Amino acid sequence: MPALRFLKPLLVSLVILGSGFVIVVYAASEWKMRRTYDLPLPQPPTDFEPDLAAGERMAKIVGCWAGCHGDGGEGGEEIPGIRQVTAPPLGSVIPRYSDAELVRLILHGVKRDGRSAIGMSSYTFWPLGDADIGNIINFLRLQPPADEVARVRKIPFISRLKLLQGKWWLSADQVNTAQPRWGNMPRSNAYERGRFLAAVICAECHGADYRGDALEGGPPLTILAIYDEEEFARLMKTGVSQAGIAVEAMS
Ligand code: HEC
Incomplete structure (x- = not known):
């Protein structure tokens, strides 16, 4: 069938393009993660009262x-x-x-x-x-x-x-x-x-x-507008939101 004759090269090209894309993403991200930063070493702090x-x-x-x-x-x-x-x-x-x-x-x-x-x-x-x-x-x-x-x-x-x-x-x-x-x-x-x-x-x-x-x-922390001081203290100390829900990430 003529349609099939086109389908095969199309699929092959898609597979080649797709694998090329994956390889490029892996190579470029690996380069980014392995690159070094040219940052001079800072002076360690000395002018403070150790505590x-x-x-x-x-x-x-x-x-x-x-x-x-x-x-x-x-x-x-x-x-x-x-x-x-x-x-x-x-x-x-x-x-x-x-x-x-x-x-x-x-x-x-x-x-x-x-x-x-x-x-x-x-x-x-x-x-x-x-x-x-x-x-x-x-x-x-x-x-x-x-x-x-x-x-x-x-x-x-x-x-x-x-x-x-x-x-x-x-x-x-x-x-x-x-x-x-x-x-x-x-x-x-x-x-x-x-x-x-x-x-x-x-x-x-x-x-x-x-x-x-x-x-x-x-x-966004604009949500704090609905909190009063007591509710905010409870959220900070127990992780329970204003609505009374335990916010696990905030525990
Ligand atoms: C480890 C991550 C993390 C840190 C650090 C963190 N939060 Fe959150 N906070 C979250 C997540 C995630 C949510 C949303 C949880 C949800 O929607 O179930 C949230 C929700 C909130 C809410 C909304 C609760 C509600 O009523 O729905 C407030 C207010 C809030 N955080 C304030 C703070 C403040 C103030 C600090 C700093 C003292 C802080 N958070 C630090 C992760 C964090």
């Missing part, structure tokens, strides 16, 4: 502890979602980093090998003050060394496509160095402290501009 308790508190607030690296930095978890990446035990990686390399990783999302971290929310660490970073590093350096674990890194095709389309980002590409580092500015009243805390905590899932983050599922 280990403050370091522990900040390590929990920004999630080095009680976050992706496990309750006490033991790590080994795979972070689910758009990518599957192992958050390593902090005791296995921190001893291999100098202070300057740690500051660069925290502030810029750039690892020791010059490549971007994947899944570390460095853009919410950027607003940390020098003293916060110094205290966090001092505190984490007290952790006993831990063995290395096998590191999973699974990036599905759809995420690679999003990476190339600019709908998902590597940690280093997400940092906006034009944003103020609120932590280096006064934190002497409720407004200034709130501005700092929101930037280092809420922005992770509600977007750097608090207008919502489609990937993390956090809605």
